[in-house]
Amino acid sequence: MPPTVKAAVLLMVAAFTLYSVGVWAVVLARHLRPWHAGLFWAGFLLDTAGTELMRRLAGGFQWNLHTATGAAALFLMLAHALWATLVLIRRDERALRAFHRISITVWAIWLIPFITGLILGRRRGL
DSSP states (O other): OOHHHHHHHHHHHHHHHHHHHHHHHHHHHTSOOHHHHHHHHHHHHHHHHHHHHHHHHHTSOOOSHHHHHHHHHHHHHHHHHHHHHHHHHHTOHHHHHHTHHHHHHHHHHHHHHHHHHHHHHHHTTO
16 A cells, blocks of 8 residues: 555554544533533544545545535534534523534544545455
8 A cells, every 4th residue: 555545544544543542532421521522523624634635646636425415424424513613602501501503413424435535445455
């Protein structure tokens, strides 16, 4: 496996790990905490970096299910991290307790391009 592919895969797996830990931690705690938001931001940034490496390796974006769901997932991850940050800044107790409800949905949508990326990578022998 070429080093750039390894780096991209490592970034995506790290994004998956950090984002998943953040989402499931907030779901289990049922109360948003600053470290959860930190994991959302880290997952988003790592996913963005991994996506950019994959885009370069592919020679650009090819519009398909993987690309469409990936773009949607990145947008949702960004919105999720921004919203978490705003909720924490405002200290809105009701929102802090309800935040976990949207987290699972964003995470589940994010899994679609993650899994399709694994499948596409396997098909290409990466």
